[in-house]
Amino acid sequence: MRRFILVINPGSTSTKVALFEGITNLKQKNLIHFANDLLKYNKISEQYEYRENTVLSWLKEEGIETSELVAVVGRGGLLKPVPSGVYEVTDAMIEDLKVGIQGEHASNLGGIIAKSIADNEGIDAYIVDPVAVDEFEEIARISGHPELPRRSLVHALNIRAVARRIAKSIGKNLDEMNFIVAHIGGGISVAALKLGRIVDVNNANEGGPFSPERAGGVPVGDLINLAFSGKYTYGELKKKLVGQGGLVGYLGTNDIREVAAMIENGDEKAKLIMQSMAYQIAKEIGACAAVLSGRVDRIILTGGLAYSKMITDLIKNRVYFIAPIEIIPGEDEMQALAEGAFRVVNGEEKAKIYEEEV
Numbered sequence: 153m154r155r156f157i158l159v160i161n162p163g164s165t166s167t168k169v170a171l172f173e174g175i176t177n178l179k180q181k182n183l184i185h186f187a188n189d190l191l192k193y194n195k196i197s198e199q200y201e202y203r204e205n206t207v208l209s210w211l212k213e214e215g216i217e218t219s220e221l222v223a224v225v226g227r228g229g230l231l232k233p234v235p236s237g238v239y240e241v242t243d244a245m246i247e248d249l250k251v252g253i254q255g256e257h258a259s260n261l262g263g264i265i266a267k268s269i270a271d272n273e274g275i276d277a278y279i280v281d282p283v284a285v286d287e288f289e290e291i292a293r294i295s296g297h298p299e300l301p302r303r304s305l306v307h308a309l310n311i312r313a314v315a316r317r318i319a320k321s322i323g324k325n326l327d328e329m330n331f332i333v334a335h336i337g338g339g340i341s342v343a344a345l346k347l348g349r350i351v352d353v354n355n356a357n358e359g360g361p362f363s364p365e366r367a368g369g370v371p372v373g374d375l376i377n378l379a380f381s382g383k384y385t386y387g388e389l390k391k392k393l394v395g396q397g398g399l400v401g402y403l404g405t406n407d408i409r410e411v412a413a414m415i416e417n418g419d420e421k422a423k424l425i426m427q428s429m430a431y432q433i434a435k436e437i438g439a440c441a442a443v444l445s446g447r448v449d450r451i452i453l454t455g456g457l458a459y460s461k462m463i464t465d466l467i468k469n470r471v472y473f474i475a476p477i478e479i480i481p482g483e484d485e486m487q488a489l490a491e492g493a494f495r496v497v498n499g500e501e502k503a504k505i506y507e508e509e510v
């Protein structure tokens with residue numbers, strides 16, 4: 153009997169998988185990919201067969217047949233800008249995920265793997281609140297140059313899931329609330345939610361605060377000089393900014409726990425870098441308060457860094473005056489994906505069609 157929803161969430165070094173019955177998580181695993189296994193692929197999209205096989209092997213290990221699946225749902229990637237929601241994975245979407253229409257990112261594999269498994273069973277595949285969710289107001293799109301508009305690339309899935317949860321806890325719907333949500337993980341998105349819509353956010357890949365391994369916004373003139381210095385190839389420079397920036401660039405680790413240990417051992421540089429990361433996050437939260445004209449119901453800190461009291465205290469000390477602060481460490485992406493797919497399977501919501509929304 154078909155009853156399980158398979159959830160697939162690909163990250164840069166692992167693929168999280170889970171099996172849900174309804175909205176109950178029955179089992180979940182983080183399938184780790186060794187760097188050597190991924191090295192041979194030039195493009196992330198080329199990893200899809202390898203990763204799909206690891207997902208299918210996991211199902212087998214768990215004694216689950218794909219014929220028992222009612223739907224497959226994956227984390228959505230860097231598609232064309234789309235409104236938030238649950239999307240059926242269509243052939244047009246797959247094409248954009250494969251070419252990486254807004255860039256390469258492991259999340260592009262979610263829809264690709266989901267559809268491949270679903271097609272073999274004649275069932276539907278979905279994605280939910282992809283990182284390409286774009287609810288910007290027009291004013292937010294304007295940068296300092298018409299050829300370089302600001303783009304919305306955001307941890308939409310977790311941000312909307314935790315925002316929904318906090319709204320519910322205060323007895324409101326998300327569309328009644330103004331929130332600032334800072335997803336502070338491997339990448340950082342600080343988003344202004346105006347009546348539930350993400351009306352502004354730093355581009356988590358290319359701007360805003362530096363993160364454990366991303367440079368965030370850097371001085372643009374100096375970056376142009378570096379780019380034309382002949383010192384680095386395009387790929388090397390990209391890696392410097394995404395992967396080898398932030399904590400990794402300064403301290404050689406992306407693990408905030410290691411940084412905290414360095415500080416406890418008296419490392420002054422580690423202390424300054426930690427303080428600076430918190431300073432930049434707080435500054436971005438302040439910017440979002442201006443976006444919302446100061447009408448902020450809650451500030452929410454979420455993502456892996458929110459486990460660190462050192463960092464959340466540093467942020468709180470700078471933004472406490474804006475609004476009450478909620479801390480939801482980690483992320484709830486697997487549950488949010490399953491719940492999105494379940495709403496469609498259960499007939500509570502109609503899946504959007506990508507081609508009709510872009």
Ligand SMILES: Nc1ncnc2c1ncn2[C@@H]1O[C@H](COP(=O)(O)OP(=O)(O)O)[C@@H](O)[C@H]1O
Pocket residue numbers: 163336337338339364406407408409455456457458459460482483
């Ligand atoms: N349980 C934890 N306690 C303290 N720090 C954590 C914990 N889990 C993750 N982190 C830190 O959070 C950062 C990664 O955030 P995370 O949201 O897990 O990343 P990703 O965006 O890759 O999912 C790292 O610096 C990591 O050290």
Ligand SMILES: CCCC(=O)OP(=O)(O)O
Pocket residue numbers: 163257283305306307337338339340356357
């Ligand atoms: C591009 C925005 C999404 C993002 O950065 O996700 P990860 O932190 O999971 O890489």
